[in-house]
Amino acid sequence: MSLRNNREEEEVIRVGPGTPSGDVFRQYWLPVECSANLTGGGRGGFTSANNPLRVQVLGEHLVLFRDGTGKPGLIAEHCSHRGTSLAYGRVEESGLRCLYHGWLYGRDGACLETPAEPPDSNFRHTVKHPSYPCVEAGGLIFSYMGPPNRQPDFPRYHQLFAVDGVRVTGNGGYVEQCNVFQAMHDNNIDPWHGEIAHGWFRGRPPVMTMHHGRNGQPATPTKFERTPWGTRMVVLKSTKHPGRYHYHETHTVWPTQRCNQEEGKSMKWAVPVDDYRTRWLTVDFYPFEDGEPSREAVKAMGSRFNIGHAENLPLDWAQQVGGWWNLGHPWRQGNIWEDEVAQQTQGSEERHFLPDWEKWHLGTSDRGLLLNRQVWREQIERVKQGLDPIGVSRGAAQDDLIRVPATNIHDLSWDEGMQLFNLTPEERAAMVGREPAWLACKPRGRGVD
Numbered sequence: 197m198s199l200r201n202n203r204e205e206e207e208v209i210r211v212g213p214g215t216p217s218g219d220v221f222r223q224y225w226l227p228v229e230c231s232a233n234l235t236g237g238g239r240g241g242f243t244s245a246n247n248p249l250r251v252q253v254l255g256e257h258l259v260l261f262r263d264g265t266g267k268p269g270l271i272a273e274h275c276s277h278r279g280t281s282l283a284y285g286r287v288e289e290s291g292l293r294c295l296y297h298g299w300l301y302g303r304d305g306a307c308l309e310t311p312a313e314p315p316d317s318n319f320r321h322t323v324k325h326p327s328y329p330c331v332e333a334g335g336l337i338f339s340y341m342g343p344p345n346r347q348p349d350f351p352r353y354h355q356l357f358a359v360d361g362v363r364v365t366g367n368g369g370y371v372e373q374c375n376v377f378q379a380m381h382d383n384n385i386d387p388w389h390g391e392i393a394h395g396w397f398r399g400r401p402p403v404m405t406m407h408h409g410r411n412g413q414p415a416t417p418t419k420f421e422r423t424p425w426g427t428r429m430v431v432l433k434s435t436k437h438p439g440r441y442h443y444h445e446t447h448t449v450w451p452t453q454r455c456n457q458e459e460g461k462s463m464k465w466a467v468p469v470d471d472y473r474t475r476w477l478t479v480d481f482y483p484f485e486d487g488e489p490s491r492e493a494v495k496a497m498g499s500r501f502n503i504g505h506a507e508n509l510p511l512d513w514a515q516q517v518g519g520w521w522n523l524g525h526p527w528r529q530g531n532i533w534e535d536e537v538a539q540q541t542q543g544s545e546e547r548h549f550l551p552d553w554e555k556w557h558l559g560t561s562d563r564g565l566l567l568n569r570q571v572w573r574e575q576i577e578r579v580k581q582g583l584d585p586i587g588v589s590r591g592a593a594q595d596d597l598i599r600v601p602a603t604n605i606h607d608l609s610w611d612e613g614m615q616l617f618n619l620t621p622e623e624r625a626a627m628v629g630r631e632p633a634w635l636a637c638k639p640r641g642r643g644v645d
């Protein structure tokens with residue numbers, strides 16, 4: 197099996213305005229920043245070190261700010277007058293003012309003042325600065341960057357809106373130096389790299405939770421399939437205890453989310469900065485235990501990042517550290533580097549680390565990657581035809597939370613595990629919050645993925 201030629205693959209992985217995949221991404225609400233990173237106001241004005249903020253999303257240069265209402269606005273970085281960066285502007289009660297000639301822009305891109313023009317001038321009414329609507333939810337600021345007439349309802353993921361627990365929002369500090377397909381779509385439902393990159397290459401004895409038949413056990417049951425939100429992989433992993441199994445289910449939620457961990461606790465958006473960089477914005481929701489934050493929640497709240505990353509590294513650190521990367525290299529800083537090394541070194545520097553897909557040899561274990569590519573290409577076609585891509589919601593009851601049934605369930609017998617394994621995505625979704633008693637009492641917890 198193989199992907200298509202490099203020219204066609206490159207057409208799929210590009211995310212800028214007017215590109216086929218850029219148009220798909222622009223049909224959804226995407227997080228563009230963490231709420232906590234965008235400060236607002238303070239005495240003596242609204243401008244601060246972190247208001248406005250320069251952000252880059254889907255290859256577009258933008259500025260994010262909070263005006264006097266406290267609400268975020270996302271507008272094009274370069275002033276509609278003569279292009280000065282509005283990241284150096286001043287935030288005021290009603291908007292963001294350019295430092296050069298003082299044009300003032302509202303959150304909706306309206307040009308409110310042009311102080312250098314005569315007071316009776318209507319010139320400002322002829323200017324509409326590019327802007328995108330924003331919604332703040334779960335500690336993240338989302339924006340819809342697509343055509344206004346196609347703006348969907350905001351998706352009510354339970355990680356963003358559930359109230360009976362603790363929410364831990366990442367700080368957005370994890371930026372991978374690779375394209376979003378390398379960081380996310382090709383990797384998310386790839387169980388064998390869990391076994392190898394996150395297993396053998398951690399320097400431990402082989403974990404071998406996946407195998408092709410061992411000690412009389414059949415090969416590890418593994419499947420990849422479509423869901424109402426995108427795709428999922430389901431794996432019934434072996435454990436070191438013979439006859440006891442670990443059920444693992446991870447979802448790809450379109451356009452670019454990884455939903456994993458028990459109770460679908462974690463939603464991670466892999467947001468393209470541009471064609472060559474991907475920023476992870478994450479929300480983990482920990483349900484209360486007996487009305488209190490769980491121990492795991494307290495631990496997560498105390499950690500600086502809820503997704504590992506290292507700071508102040510050269511862009512090509514993965515190439516530089518070579519074989520040192522997983523052997524206690526000082527740059528490691530205790531974080532998980534396996535995915536970054538694997539993904540950031542798939543291509544050469546001349547290709548901005550984009551892979552040379554024509555040289556790939558995809559085997560049976562790459563079925564998840566191929567399914568994600570296939571579903572992605574279908575969404576390109578749907579968007580071209582003016583249809584909603586998968587998972588876009590319109591007119592849904594606003595009190596319905598979207599609960600994706602990702603999970604990790606331990607200590608299952610073979611029969612229990614296979615019973616779960618054989619359920620359809622719809623049957624699994626129907627079990628959320630309504631698990632049978634035999635299943636509800638099973639231990640949950642993070643597996644290696």
Ligand code: FES
Nearest residue numbers: 275277278294297
């Ligand atoms: S360039 Fe911004 S006001 Fe002139």
Ligand SMILES: [Fe+2]
Nearest residue numbers: 389394535645
């Ligand atoms: Fe991984």
